[in-house]
Amino acid sequence: MKRVSQLTALALFCSLASLSSLAAEMPDTMTLSQLQEQHGAVIDTRASAFYNGWPQSLSGTSGHEPAALNLSASWLDAMSDEQIAIWAKQHHLTPATSLALYGGDKTNQAVKARLEKAGYTHVSLLSDALQTPARLQRLPHFEQLVYPQWIHQLQQGNPVTAAPAGNWKVIEAAWGAPKFYLLNHIPGAGYIDTNEVESEPLWNKVSDDKLKAMLAKHGIRHDTTVILYGRDVYAAARVAQIMLYAGVKDVRILDGGWKAWSDAGLPVERGMPAEVKPAADFGAPIPGQPQLMVDMEQARGMLHRKDASLVSIRSWPEFIGETSGYSYIKPKGEIAGARWGHGGSDATHMEDFHNPDGTMRSADDIASMWKSWNILPEQHVAFYCGTGWRASETFMYARAMGWKNVAVYDGGWYEWSSHPQNPVSTGERGPESSL
Structure with missing residues (x-):
């Protein structure tokens, strides 16, 4: 030894x-x-x-x-x-x-x-x-990001915090036919195909008349509380943001999406959605909140301002022009003067905004991330991505965080890049590029 x-x-x-x-x-x-x-x-x-x-x-x-x-x-x-x-x-x-x-x-x-x-x-x-x-500190509007047990208790008829004021619906949102929905979904949930709220060629939101018809078809009035979830959170957020624009007063999303419900081990259903009785009338003018969407000219007017931020919610490789992020979007680059609001590893991920379980990252973390690019709560802030999904998710988070003047630039990079006269940036750059 x-x-x-x-x-x-x-x-x-x-x-x-x-x-x-x-x-x-x-x-x-x-x-x-x-x-x-x-x-x-x-x-x-x-x-x-x-x-x-x-x-x-x-x-x-x-x-x-x-x-x-x-x-x-x-x-x-x-x-x-x-x-x-x-x-x-x-x-x-x-x-x-x-x-x-x-x-x-x-x-x-x-x-x-x-x-x-x-x-x-x-x-x-x-x-x-x-x-x-x-x-104690809290999200100013934590109730807009619901959690699985809250939905379950609501469905069971039990008293819950921040209960809907009137009629309510749980709806799954996804692109295309309800293939995953058919296998398993939250009991009693309806289904909305995102093609009902956006359309080609640029995947912008549909006309107000089509929105009105879509809401009526799903039995939704301005005073219906709509609780949306998706296999991808940003699919639900896309529908939620457009419903808020239309004038639905109380729209919430399931934080963490379908995965959160599945991980909680709560009951599921199989099969087609139940038949819905159409709403006779929306009960209010559409759009009820037009300021929640900005068009291309409004987006251009937000560039290089201290009191406003046009915010790119795209991956860094998209922001610096290494990739467009999409097979159907050919131009690479970014809106010149836009501020980088972070995103994820590519056009289909949002890791920068998620906890390990897919729920929203803490408000302090998100606000700090944005502040480093001069994106501030007192500004007029419009988020965009390629076609609106990722931007809508961050819109819903900013809204829950209490940011007062937030919107989505619906056209995003797809629309901007289709107009050759629009200024475009490529290459590595920092926050000073947007000042």
Whole structure:
């Protein structure tokens, strides 16, 4: 057996003593004020719905602790150790940062174990979490992003927070025939083909007359609460944004889409949608909110302004002109002077806006991402992408975040690039290019 020198043994002893001392210095629990004195970080281990503002019970508190980060225990199986490290780095956490968790006992322990495995050993529990309602923060319109159990309780006739004021419908939205819907869908859900709300050649929204007919066909009036979901969140968001433009007052989307319902293990149905009784009248003029859409001339007028942002929700390769992003859009490039609002890895992904489970990333993260490109809540902001789907998803998030003056440039890159006189940019560039 190899002998250990006295010097090595002493060094090992000192190292262990130092680690023991650090562990001893870190209390099992901390109050928010104690954590703030140490410039530490609070982490909410609950599902994002509760972090965003949904109460966990009808009489429960609403929101999250000030400046809390959300690291839901439900995401951990989908996150590698490297992804945990990336998440921590994105939020400026180091192994020396004091962390305090709150949520449930099981969720706290699960997150604590993963953080410690990643080298974050200064982890306590927040002892006064959710006990001072006045200090809690929430999405201004969290109710616009519903979660699976809320829909289920509503369908069961049970009382729910932010209940619809009148009649309501759950509808799945997707492109084309309802092939996946036929296999399984939320019980009682209707089905809307996105071809009913947008059309070629540019995949812009259909005329107001066609919108009126489509809404009547699905039994939707201006005062019907419509809860939309999709296999892809942005399909539901596209329909939602157009319905809001038309004048439906209360339109919500299922945060995380079909995957969220499936992951929750809630009941499903098979087969064709039930026959719907058409609405005799929409009950209000269409469009009810024309300001939610901007056309090409309005989009051009928003460029290079401090009080407005025309925002590209496209992947970086699309933004710098490496690819158009679409097989049917040939020109590559970007609207000259547009600000990059992030997107995802390509034209069919939105990772920059999603938690690991596909739900909306925290509002603080999104606002910070946008601020770096001079996209601010007090501006007039219009989002666009290739043809409107990704832009509509970010519109719905900005709306839930309480941004007051947001719209979608419906034509997007497809329409803009079809007019050769429109200014186009390509190549690497930063936020200063839009000033």
